[in-house]
Amino acid sequence: MSESKPLGGKIFTRAFAVAFLFALIGGWFLIQRFAQGLGAVSNMSDGFPWGLWITYDVVIGTALGCGGFAMAILVYILNKGEYHPLVRSALLTSVFGYSLAAFSVFIDIGRYWNFHHVLLPQYWNFSSVLLEVALCIALYVAVLWIEFSPAFLEKGGGPQASKGVNRIMFIFIAFGVLLPTMHQSSLGTLMVISGYKLSPLWQTPFLPLLFLISAVAMGFALTVFESFVSSLAFGRPLETKMIGKLAGVIPGLLIAFLVVRWGDLAFRGAFGAAFGGGWPMIMFWVENILFILPVVMLLPRPNREKAGTLCLAAFWMVMAGAVYRFNVFLVGFSPAPGWSYFPAAPEIFVTLGIVSVEVMGYLIFVRALPVLPEPERA
Amino acid sequence: MKCGECREVDVGTTSRAGNLSRRDFIKICSAAAVYMGLPAAMGAKIAQAATARRLPVIWVSGQECTGCTESLLRTDHPDFAHLILDLISLEYSETLNAGAGEQAEAALQASVKAGGYVMVAEGSFPLKDGGIYCKVGGRTIVDIAAEVASSAAAVIGIGSCASWGGMPSATAVDMGGKSPTGAVGIAEALESKGVKTPVVNIPGCPPNGYNFLSTVLYFVTFGKLPEVDDKARPKFAYGRLIHENCERRPHFDAGRFAEQFGDDGHRQGYCLYKLGCKGPETFNNCSTLTYNDVGASAWPVGMGAPCFGCSEADVGFTAPLHSPARPIYVTPPALFTGVDGGPKGKATTGGALVGGAVIGAVVGAGIVTAKKTGKKAEEES
Amino acid sequence: MSINRRDFLKLTAASGILLASDVKPGQAATGKEMPPQAVGFLYDATLCIGCKSCMYNCKKYNTMPGGALYTEDGRNMNEWNGPEQIWDAPRDLTAKTLNIIKAYAEEGEQSFIKRHCMHCVDPGCVSACPVSAMQKDGKTGIVTYDADKCIGCRYCQVACPFNVPKFEWEEAFPQLRKCELCRHRLAEGDIPACCEFCPTGASIFGPVEELRKEAEMRLRLRTGSEYEYPVGTVDGAFKLPKKVDQYVNHIHGLEEVGGCQYLMLASVPFDKLGMPTLPKKSYASTSEGIQHVLYNKMIAPIVVFGVLAGAAFRSTKSERGERDE
Structure with missing residues (x-):
């Protein structure tokens, strides 16, 4: 594991301070939420029982945290060792993405003091998609920390310290691929039961497949984007060569996604709603343009060698996946006439606070632990 | 009388039961105008018309209990004496006739011959067996009514009996489900004799005297009968269900019912629907007009007795007293929610602002990062 | 750069094994059967006079101990119990309103509709609940809720095709609320409050099998003929005669989403009454x-x-x- 090393340097930078401020604001609203109930800070209602917190913090947050999952597929399952240097930083985003998603679930559920029921077999309902999602996410958070544990061990005892863990790591790697496969698809299955309440533009039995493919694509895209951001932020040389090769996976995944997506829409004859007007129509086209953009940008090979194009394409890809998830969980959701939802300011600040904690954690970890790869020798 | 000078002296042929000042008289007429839904200023016109010519009225009584007359006796503005002495000229009434026997019958004949009168029918008219169940002076009442009506300007049926047959027309099991005397209302009785004089009905058992008075004054003033519904009832009085303006309606809308007489809900003035109140299927203005000028709640429902639908054919005297009404239509009160419940859920300006800012910031940051990355790549190469 | 296509295919093969079979998922599902002794409601909108007696008494009897609205502080009760309590005129089912009468009046048509839990044969909420807080009673078929198990995730709200379960958004220690078919009253031999106190027989209680027969029979009645409508329970001795209205030839709840234990009849099409058009599955x-x-x-x-x-x-x-x- 000599390819990664701590970045070092001061932890309390200006970026860190801004993140800390947002975390404090979010924390203040969280106090309100626990003192006065969910209605006091959020715009969620009986029509929209799931709002920003489930949609962004959990559904999108974990998809953004699929970097570790995507890289594990590539490096360990498809045995592409050349990408190994990217694994650990991808894992770190996953660790924070998933841990905070679990925390978000805790603040979102109304009866949080019963949270442990999800883990106790006597309560389990095996028909529930949410049970599977919850169990997989809980397990995966543990697996992610184990997968990431060598970084801690190496920090304390040098490269040899993680020897013991590495010996059985393949089991956790296998879990680390199986569990996201299960729950990222099931996050899509979650909305199947909502039936007519979800617009026909999105409601399909293919939701699990579409969620899985887009989650993997988002994982790769975020790994790409994050690599560039950390290069900029920490003044490190760009990893364009390796990243460019990695980004080559994305168009294939997206084409597969779009074939299933549009094929399904055509098969079900649901295209009519794409011209039906209103926010669902607008967001449907925004989503699809965002999915097509990275394909167009990344398909020509020369583009994959241009760092700027790569970065932008990866960004659009991440946005596409996020918009798709927003559409499925909020925009396309209409429980009955008359209901509307847009997150309240305090609700958004809580989410911003959680993202800020994520940023702060990332900043601390990359400086203190061997996460980022040693600079490429170009 | 304080105002002797300005007294409207309209000396009748008989002695006066009391004196009525012009001001009081116009007040009465204005009140009558208001009952009919006419502008109060119309009171002056009514007063003028009523003073100019006292309308001759012939009261024909069939199978009746005199309850309608009794009810009229209890009116206060005007009292009955003023009605029959100042406002109308009562030519013949079996209950109130000064004379009797042939003398009275002769007066009737004279009045009929003079014409230009209004006939008031009280009580029902038996048609069975040639109408032999009710006779006056050896003639069947149906014949008398037909004769009087044929020369009348209009016919006013007062009370439920005159309106459709009322209590005497109630069916009896041992009579094979038919009325023992074949009693019908005045309109049907006249029709059977081929008389086509227009009929207006003032049903009720008894009807509110003011509904009758207002109808008479309307006729005196405008020379025609007021607008009526399909059962020939004046719309000003019978246009709405009792239920619609009932003082207990809020309890109905809130689902609070008296379950039995004297229970907690009954004492608290809850809705009497479950005790068999027929307000939801009875058209009348009892709930707004009330009776006998003694103040609020002076009507059956106000007293805690369910309406029994006296003024509604097929309800009063027909439907069991305590069986629930079969509402004709239910006007949704304002507090009902529509099927979709209107706009629900929350979306706040603050959220939209912050949300917009965050989306803008994220997209902006993405594009800026890409630009910076491109620049850095150029620098590196 | 050979990873693109070939490896993508491999990747799909590896992770997609799970998903390869979800093309026609429905075929593997088995239809759920209603318990033979299931009980439920029949609501006949042509009999409803909009008096809201069911709403009032639903709240009155469910705020008593054992009821689905019971709280120790009595905050859900009908009666005025403190200066904070405001006049309750709900626009929809809420965590304080398990039963609501709504009105439809347009184009000369008018009808009421009574909304509460449909007690589906295959309930979305029971299927969705991760911790088995929502249960379908094996004998009566009542869809019950157990707050002690509930984690408050609100997936039942997402899953319910009728938007029935409601959440206490303004409570620091909230729970879900829904009609539980007055199971506390059934346990004592009473019938649900909404049926017991319905003055016209618009809401009646009984075994679902009998309710279905009654509903089907009513649809066969000749419009304008007189029928003795039972009040309270489907086999109740007390009956009220009424002229039969023109029914819409549909029993809502007979086949919707696999059947419901709450059946509805009306003279106005159900979509106009705000009922979603639902598949049989x-x-x-x-x-x-x-x-x-x-x-x-x-x-x-x-x-x-x-x-x-x-x-x-x-x-x-x-x-x-x-x-x-």
């Missing part, structure tokens, strides 16, 4: 179908795990080898 069975195909006895995940572990073992060989040797 429940969304829950579609969702469970996908889950059961993918996770049947956990065979597929275990197989996939084996394949993944093998691949990972092979890929990490060099690392382990380096250090072992």
